Amino acid sequence: MKRQPVVIALDLGGTNVRMGVVDAVGSVRHSVSRPLGADRSVAGVTGEVARRGAELIDWCAGAGLHPEALCLAAPGIISAEDGTVIFSPNLPGWTDVPLRAMISEALGLPAILENDANAAAFGEFWKGGGQGTNHLVMFTLGTGVGGGIISDGILLRGSRGMAGELGHLTVVSENGRLCRCGSNGCLEAYASASAVAEILGERWTDDSPPPPTAREAYLLAAAGDSLCREVFREAGFYLGVAMADLVNVLNPEVIVIGGGAMDAWDLIIPVAESEMRSRAFRTTDLARRLCVRRATLGDLAGVVGVAGIYWCGVHP
Amino acid sequence: MKRQPVVIALDLGGTNVRMGVVDAVGSVRHSVSRPLGADRSVAGVTGEVARRGAELIDWCAGAGLHPEALCLAAPGIISAEDGTVIFSPNLPGWTDVPLRAMISEALGLPAILENDANAAAFGEFWKGGGQGTNHLVMFTLGTGVGGGIISDGILLRGSRGMAGELGHLTVVSENGRLCRCGSNGCLEAYASASAVAEILGERWTDDSPPPPTAREAYLLAAAGDSLCREVFREAGFYLGVAMADLVNVLNPEVIVIGGGAMDAWDLIIPVAESEMRSRAFRTTDLARRLCVRRATLGDLAGVVGVAGIYWCGVHP
Numbered sequence: 001m002k003r004q005p006v007v008i009a010l011d012l013g014g015t016n017v018r019m020g021v022v023d024a025v026g027s028v029r030h031s032v033s034r035p036l037g038a039d040r041s042v043a044g045v046t047g048e049v050a051r052r053g054a055e056l057i058d059w060c061a062g063a064g065l066h067p068e069a070l071c072l073a074a075p076g077i078i079s080a081e082d083g084t085v086i087f088s089p090n091l092p093g094w095t096d097v098p099l100r101a102m103i104s105e106a107l108g109l110p111a112i113l114e115n116d117a118n119a120a121a122f123g124e125f126w127k128g129g130g131q132g133t134n135h136l137v138m139f140t141l142g143t144g145v146g147g148g149i150i151s152d153g154i155l156l157r158g159s160r161g162m163a164g165e166l167g168h169l170t171v172v173s174e175n176g177r178l179c180r181c182g183s184n185g186c187l188e189a190y191a192s193a194s195a196v197a198e199i200l201g202e203r204w205t206d207d208s209p210p211p212p213t214a215r216e217a218y219l220l221a222a223a224g225d226s227l228c229r230e231v232f233r234e235a236g237f238y239l240g241v242a243m244a245d246l247v248n249v250l251n252p253e254v255i256v257i258g259g260g261a262m263d264a265w266d267l268i269i270p271v272a273e274s275e276m277r278s279r280a281f282r283t284t285d286l287a288r289r290l291c292v293r294r295a296t297l298g299d300l301a302g303v304v305g306v307a308g309i310y311w312c313g314v315h316p
Numbered sequence: 317m318k319r320q321p322v323v324i325a326l327d328l329g330g331t332n333v334r335m336g337v338v339d340a341v342g343s344v345r346h347s348v349s350r351p352l353g354a355d356r357s358v359a360g361v362t363g364e365v366a367r368r369g370a371e372l373i374d375w376c377a378g379a380g381l382h383p384e385a386l387c388l389a390a391p392g393i394i395s396a397e398d399g400t401v402i403f404s405p406n407l408p409g410w411t412d413v414p415l416r417a418m419i420s421e422a423l424g425l426p427a428i429l430e431n432d433a434n435a436a437a438f439g440e441f442w443k444g445g446g447q448g449t450n451h452l453v454m455f456t457l458g459t460g461v462g463g464g465i466i467s468d469g470i471l472l473r474g475s476r477g478m479a480g481e482l483g484h485l486t487v488v489s490e491n492g493r494l495c496r497c498g499s500n501g502c503l504e505a506y507a508s509a510s511a512v513a514e515i516l517g518e519r520w521t522d523d524s525p526p527p528p529t530a531r532e533a534y535l536l537a538a539a540g541d542s543l544c545r546e547v548f549r550e551a552g553f554y555l556g557v558a559m560a561d562l563v564n565v566l567n568p569e570v571i572v573i574g575g576g577a578m579d580a581w582d583l584i585i586p587v588a589e590s591e592m593r594s595r596a597f598r599t600t601d602l603a604r605r606l607c608v609r610r611a612t613l614g615d616l617a618g619v620v621g622v623a624g625i626y627w628c629g630v631h632p
Contacts, residue, residue, distance in 0.1 A: 011596050135475040148567070151474070155466050156568020159451040160605065163467070165564040170595060173557045183560075183595045241489045244499075245561060248481040249465070251474020279486060279499045289476065 003066035021306035047156035117134035121148020123305025240275025258295030327618035338623035350615025437464020455579030556591025574611030
C-alpha cells in the first residue's frame with residue numbers, strides 16, 4: 001500500500017527548533033520542540049537541523065508515512081527563491097548561506113526555505129485565524145513585533161524577501177521612542193512586550209517592588225492597576241494606527257493577531273480596532289467589512305505555514 | 317493586410333477625459349484630452365465615454381489600426397473583477413454601476429475597468445519610471461496624494477479594489493492635521509498641493525500679498541523664501557516617513573514619484589529620500605538597493621497603464 005505523503009517542517013526560532021510532520025490537508029501528525037544548541041555556526045546549525053530532520057524521517061517510517069520534502073522556516077532576511085539565509089540576527093556571521101541546498105543534500109529530500117514570519121502568516125491564512133479569506137495581514141506581537149502579508153492569496157515577499165516588517169511602521173514621526181532597529185517611533189518601540197516593560201520601567205515611581213515584566217503588567221492591569229492599563233491602552237492605540245496604515249495600503253479582509261500579546265487581548269485589541277476603524281480610509285467601505293481575529297495556530301504557525309507553502313505550491 | 321491591433325484607453329479624471337490609442341508595445345499612437353461634461357449622471361457619463369470611444373474607433377479606421385478592446389480607468393472604488401464603479405467621489409450618486417458592461421455593449425468591443433491610480437502605477441511600471449523592475453510603489457502628489465503598488469509584477473488591488481490609498485498613511489498619530497478623508501494626520505494633509513497652500517495660509521503673517529498657491533509657493537521657495545522652503549521641507553519629511561513605511565511593509569525596488577509635486581522635486585524629494593533611508597529597516601540591505609525615480613509618463617500614465625493591464629493580461 002502506498003504510504004501517505006507528508007512533509008517535515010522545521011521552524012528555527014531564537015532559542016528553539018519547532019518541528020512537525022504535516023500532511024497535505026494541514027494536519028500536524030506529530031510535533032516536537034527542541035532547544036537550539038549553543039553552536040550557531042553554519043556547520044553547527046545545519047548539522048543540528050539535519051539530525052532533527054533525520055529523527056522525523058525515522059518517525060515517519062514508523063508511522064507508515066512518506067516524507068516527500070523538507071520545509072524550513074528561519075528568521076532574518078531569507079531569499080526564498082535562492083534558498084539562502086542572507087542575514088539573520090539570530091544566526092550571527094551567516095551571510096548568503098545556501099541552507100536549502102545544504103539540508104536537501106544532507107537528507108536526500110527536496111527542500112524549501114522561507115522567512116519565519118511569512119511562514120506564520122501563511123499558516124494562519126491556510127489553516128488558522130485567516131482561513132477562508134484571500135487578503136490577510138498578520139501581526140505577531142511578542143518580544144518584538146513581526147508580521148506577514150497575503151494579498152489575493154499570494155504571500156508578499158518583496159524584492160529581497162523583506163516585505164512584512166510591520167513592527168517598523170512609524171507610528172510617532174517626531175521625537176518617537178528609539179527602536180532597536182536604529183530608527184525612532186516604530187510600532188515595536190510601543191507595542192512589543194519589551195516596549196511595554198521598558199515604558200513601565202520609566203514611569204514606575206516606586207523602588208519596591210521593581211517595575212513589572214510585560215506578563216506581570218498584564219496581571220496588574222487585569223487587577224485594575226491604572227498605570228499598567230494606560231501603557232497597554234497606548235500600545236493598542238499605536239497598533240491601531242499601524243493597522244489603519246495597512247488597511248489603507250493593502251485593503252485586507254482580515255487582520256490576524258498572534259503572539260504573546262493575545263493574553264492581553266482585552267487590554268490592547270479593542271482600543272486598536274477602534275482606532276483603526278476611525279482612521280481607515282472611507283470607513284464605511286473598507287473597515288466595515290474587515291475582521292480582526294485571533295491567531296489560532298500558536299507556536300505551530302510557522303511549522304504549519306511553511307508546510308502549507310509547499311503543499312499549496314507557492315514557493316518560488 | 318491584417319491591421320495592427322491597438323486598444324482604446326480612456327482615463328476619466330475629475331474634469332477631463334484623457335484618451336489614447338495604445339499598441340501592444342505601449343506606444344501611444346494617438347492621444348487627446350477633452351473636458352468631461354457637466355452631466356455626471358450614469359447616463360451622461362457613459363454616453364460621453366461611448367461617443368469619445370466611437371471617435372477613437374473612427375480614428376483607428378482612418379489610421380489602418382484595429383481596435384480590439386476598450387480600456388477604462390476611473391477614480392474611486394472600482395471592482396476590476398466585476399467591472400463596476402462601486403463608489404466615486406467624482407461621480408456623485410454612482411453606486412455599483414456596471415460601467416464595463418455598459419461601454420462594452422455600446423461600442424461592441426470587449427472592455428476592462430481599473431482604478432485610475434492603479435492604472436497610473438501600472439503604466440509607470442510597464443513603460444515609465446519603474447520599467448525594468450518587479451516591485452514598485454508609486455506616489456502621485458497633486459491636489460491630493462494617491463498611489464499604486466506592484467509586488468512581484470502583480471498589481472495589488474486589495475479585497476475591495478481599494479489597495480494603494482497611500483495618501484492616507486498616518487504620518488502624525490497625535491494632534492495631526494485634519495484630512496479631507498475625515499481622519500487626522502494623513503500624508504495628504506501635509507504633502508499635497510492643497511495642504512501646502514493651506515499650511516502656508518495659516519502661517520502667512522502679511523495680509524498683502526495674500527498667501528500663495530502651491531505653485532506660487534514653489535516659485536517663492538526657489539527664489540529663497542524661507543517660510544515656503546520650510547513648508548516644502550516638512551512635506552518632504554512626512555513623505556519620507558510614508559515612504560519608509562512602504563519600504564518596511566513591501567520591500568520595493570523602486571519608488572516612483574509623479575504628479576504636480578515633480579516641479580518642486582528639489583525642495584521635497586531629497587528630504588524625503590534621506591528621511592526614508594534613515595528609517596527603513598536594516599538600512600544597508602533594504603534602502604541601499606532602492607531607487608527613487610521620477611514618473612515619466614505625465615498625464616498619460618493612466619492611459620498607458622490601463623492599456624498595459626490589458627496587453628499584459630493582468631486584468632481579473
